[in-house]
Amino acid sequence: MTVFDELQQAIINGQAALAKELTKKGLDSGKKPRDFFPNAIIPAMDEVGRRMRECEFFIPEVLIAARASRAATDLLRPLLVGDEAVQAAGVVVCGTVKGDLHDIGKNIVAMMLESAGFRIVDLGVDVAPEKIVQAVKDENANVVALSALLTTTMVNMKGSIEALKAAGLRDKVKILVGGAPVTDAWANSIGADGYGKDAPAAVELARRLAATA
Amino acid sequence: MTENKTYRITLRPTHAELRAAAGTPLRDVLFEQGVEFPCGGQGRCRGCRVRVMEGTAGINPAQRERLSSEEIEAGWRLACQCTVESDLVIELLQWDAAILVDDTVFAFQPRSGLGVAVDLGTTTLVAQLLDLSTGRVLAVRTALNGQARFGADVMSRIQFGVADGGQRQLTEMIRRQIGGLIEQLLFAASLTCAEIADIVLVGNTVMHHLFCGFDVAPLSHYPFESERTGLARLGARELGWKFAGDPPVRFLPCLGGFVGSDVLAGIMATKLAESQNVQGLVDLGTNGEIVIGNRERMLCASTAAGPAFEGARISMGMRAATGAISEVTAEEGKLHCHVVGNAAPRGLCGSGLVDAVATGLELEVIQPSGRLAGGDAQWMLAPPVALTQSDVRELQLAKAAIAAGLRILLERWGNPELHRLYLAGAFGNYINRASARRIGLIDFPSEKVEAAGNTALLGAKLALFSLDGEDGSFQEVRRRIEHVSLNEDARFQDVFVEELTFPQSVHARD
Ligand code: B12
Numbered sequence: 001m002t003v004f005d006e007l008q009q010a011i012i013n014g015q016a017a018l019a020k021e022l023t024k025k026g027l028d029s030g031k032k033p034r035d036f037f038p039n040a041i042i043p044a045m046d047e048v049g050r051r052m053r054e055c056e057f058f059i060p061e062v063l064i065a066a067r068a069s070r071a072a073t074d075l076l077r078p079l080l081v082g083d084e085a086v087q088a089a090g091v092v093v094c095g096t097v098k099g100d101l102h103d104i105g106k107n108i109v110a111m112m113l114e115s116a117g118f119r120i121v122d123l124g125v126d127v128a129p130e131k132i133v134q135a136v137k138d139e140n141a142n143v144v145a146l147s148a149l150l151t152t153t154m155v156n157m158k159g160s161i162e163a164l165k166a167a168g169l170r171d172k173v174k175i176l177v178g179g180a181p182v183t184d185a186w187a188n189s190i191g192a193d194g195y196g197k198d199a200p201a202a203v204e205l206a207r208r209l210a211a212t213a
Numbered sequence: 214m215t216e217n218k219t220y221r222i223t224l225r226p227t228h229a230e231l232r233a234a235a236g237t238p239l240r241d242v243l244f245e246q247g248v249e250f251p252c253g254g255q256g257r258c259r260g261c262r263v264r265v266m267e268g269t270a271g272i273n274p275a276q277r278e279r280l281s282s283e284e285i286e287a288g289w290r291l292a293c294q295c296t297v298e299s300d301l302v303i304e305l306l307q308w309d310a311a312i313l314v315d316d317t318v319f320a321f322q323p324r325s326g327l328g329v330a331v332d333l334g335t336t337t338l339v340a341q342l343l344d345l346s347t348g349r350v351l352a353v354r355t356a357l358n359g360q361a362r363f364g365a366d367v368m369s370r371i372q373f374g375v376a377d378g379g380q381r382q383l384t385e386m387i388r389r390q391i392g393g394l395i396e397q398l399l400f401a402a403s404l405t406c407a408e409i410a411d412i413v414l415v416g417n418t419v420m421h422h423l424f425c426g427f428d429v430a431p432l433s434h435y436p437f438e439s440e441r442t443g444l445a446r447l448g449a450r451e452l453g454w455k456f457a458g459d460p461p462v463r464f465l466p467c468l469g470g471f472v473g474s475d476v477l478a479g480i481m482a483t484k485l486a487e488s489q490n491v492q493g494l495v496d497l498g499t500n501g502e503i504v505i506g507n508r509e510r511m512l513c514a515s516t517a518a519g520p521a522f523e524g525a526r527i528s529m530g531m532r533a534a535t536g537a538i539s540e541v542t543a544e545e546g547k548l549h550c551h552v553v554g555n556a557a558p559r560g561l562c563g564s565g566l567v568d569a570v571a572t573g574l575e576l577e578v579i580q581p582s583g584r585l586a587g588g589d590a591q592w593m594l595a596p597p598v599a600l601t602q603s604d605v606r607e608l609q610l611a612k613a614a615i616a617a618g619l620r621i622l623l624e625r626w627g628n629p630e631l632h633r634l635y636l637a638g639a640f641g642n643y644i645n646r647a648s649a650r651r652i653g654l655i656d657f658p659s660e661k662v663e664a665a666g667n668t669a670l671l672g673a674k675l676a677l678f679s680l681d682g683e684d685g686s687f688q689e690v691r692r693r694i695e696h697v698s699l700n701e702d703a704r705f706q707d708v709f710v711e712e713l714t715f716p717q718s719v720h721a722r723d
């Protein structure tokens with residue numbers, strides 16, 4: 001097994017300390033920081049997503065895998081600064097909409113997107129539309145991912161989209177929505193670009209939409 | 214043109230025969246029969262499934278999204294998405310709810326006249342007529358909350374309420390329904406024209422607001438706090454009720470957030486506020502209310518467990534009615550399922566679900582992570598009833614919400630030794646305490662856990678006897694209860710995620 005294969009396994013198994021150690025080992029043996037992503041981290045998180053889909057993994061397993069992935073990326077990110085060949089897959093502004101404090105699902109989505117190579121600007125919970133508009137401007141984002149878990153706060157997704165329209169930014173970004181009460185039909189009705197039923201779907205969608213953004 | 218054509222609808226298994234005009238939503242027809250629509254008829258929850266045995270009912274995209282092609286083939290439909298277009302024979306997945314009626318003996322100071330106590334639940338209503346001089350219950354009436362057609366949980370109800378004219382509709386509906394129940398109580402006791410001295414209601418904050426006609430908009434979003442949570446005094450006449458003597462009506466005060474007077478009533482009924490030792494009270498319903506405390510200090514919270522314990526969102530979930538597997542045990546590796554009414558197994562109710570998972574953990578058919586061993590998609594309990602992987606996941610979410618809420622309240626109190634834990638509500642009576650412990654839902658020794666019955670109704674009856682007119686004891690106790698908003702607790706997520714897994718084995722934790 002190569003060090004990349006081992007690292008991939010360590011992430012899937014959620015072994016953060018081992019993942020960190022293997023990343024160091026790989027760097028010491030001369031591997032380029034940017035090569036860790038396509039060869040270990042992204043395939044590992046894709047596999048985690050697959051297992052989540054098949055019900056093999058549940059929230060705790062996904063969270064510890066994401067933690068292991070972060071142990072590796074925390075070492076790699078500083079080394080990537082200034083590497084012209086590295087480009088984020090896209091910049092995602094994400095958050096739970098106004099009035100809503102549920103964030104476990106949103107956090108999982110953010111972590112999976114991050115491991116898939118996106119740069120994440122997480123605005124947290126109870127996020128007002130103006131904050132989203134500001135972040136899209138400041139961070140030059142091309143994807144907005146909104147989460148809502150309450151029937152009563154779902155409507156605030158619409159408000160956020162309206163605010164982006166009013167600010168003239170609607171065409172600049174692709175908007176993904178999700179969370180337990182959200183449906184495809186709802187996403188269409190508020191003019192979002194896509195609905196994802198779970199975190200792997202969020203990654204797929206973001207990849208597809210960012211490519212056309 | 215044959216306008217106003219009507220069709221005949223026969224229900225199984227009750228054999229009720231109904232008539233409805235062409236084009237009538239099936240939802241309206243079935244609602245009258247007590248069928249519930251958990252997601253408010255939005256085609257999202259599958260809770261309203263019916264099987265069309267004769268006749269036809271159309272399929273739309275919402276149904277195609279939520280039903281498998283096998284199900285559609287077999288005649289399953291989402292009743293909330295269908296209209297009446299032919300004569301129909303349909304089988305209902307839901308049965309009449311078994312509603313818990315409190316019949317506990319309680320200490321009281323006699324006064325004269327008749328009193329009415331009402332437990333205004335999100336799902337069910339229970340009303341009792343009492344002779345206040347003897348404390349005797351003269352009549353009992355139960356019903357499903359008529360608002361349920363606009364959504365099963367409080368959030369769906371609020372959502373309907375904040376829409377145009379919704380609030381007024383909900384308020385009028387519930388006032389009319391409870392007025393009707395009281396009339397029925399008087400009729401049943403052959404006291405139709407008698408004067409009522411006092412009427413007391415309890416319920417959660419949303420039910421309180423909807424009944425009293427207070428704006429529910431503040432409850433629709435963070436921080437979920439309303440100004441109008443106090444004791445509400447109303448008159449029968451202003452509620453549109455015509456009872457002799459225009460009796461006073463009191464809706465007892467809420468405790469904070471969504472925690473309402475049903476929990477305050479529970480505290481009074483269990484005497485938690487007088488206890489020297491620290492005790493707990495847990496309601497395993499959708500809102501998952503929890504109280505921890507003693508006479509010095511009481512903390513309360515609600516944890517949004519969701520309706521898994523009521524059988525909703527469980528693939529073969531149902532209420533504890535005929536055909537429900539209500540107990541699961543294993544002897545030498547062989548499964549035994551107890552079915553309500555000794556009928557053929559048709560589904561799984563809350564207590565059966567908890568038992569099944571506890572048994573699965575013991576047999577190692579289910580791993581502590583919640584994964585079905587061998588990666589199976591389901592575990593057959595008693596054909597055709599099976600437990601699926603996603604059922605286990607739903608239970609994990611509900612269980613973790615309660616367990617995390619309990620842990621956080623206990624920590625906030627200072628990790629006291631808990632002397633007794635009361636389980637309020639119907640589910641508390643049916644759940645097997647050892648199983649609840651095995652899955653880590655209620656991690657306390659069985660002998661400390663006590664099913665307390667409908668403590669909300671019992672507390673409401675006690676309030677009928679608080680004589681000082683200022684509701685002294687209730688108001689005083691209420692001031693001593695602190696509401697904890699779990700969504701502001703920074704540790705909630707970590708504790709919740711920890712509690713998502715099942716304990717390795719109970720013995721290891723004693
Ligand atoms: C945990 C929980 C809480 C915790 C939240 C902790 C936290 N930090 O998030 C606490 C206790 C604080 C809480 C509070 C409340 N809750 Co709550 N809560 C839940 C619970 C049990 C689990 C939710 C969860 O985390 N699921 C797991 C995650 C991983 O799933 P998920 O969020 O759906 O995310 C996945 C997908 O949807 C998708 N996804 C999510 N976001 C996005 C975004 C995009 C862009 C995409 C593509 C995909 C995507 O990917 C995720 C991963 O696969 C549910 C009940 C249940 N069984 O689901 C109730 C529930 C959501 N809560 C509910 C309610 C009512 C409340 C309260 C109002 C009640 C109260 N008692 O105070 C408060 C409100 C708090 C607030 N202001 O938001 C209701 C909502 C009902 C309704 N019809 O709206 C539920 C359904 C329970 C119920 N039936 O009563 N809650």
Ligand code: FES
Nearest residue numbers: 256257258259293
């Ligand atoms: S699917 Fe019909 S009520 Fe939910």
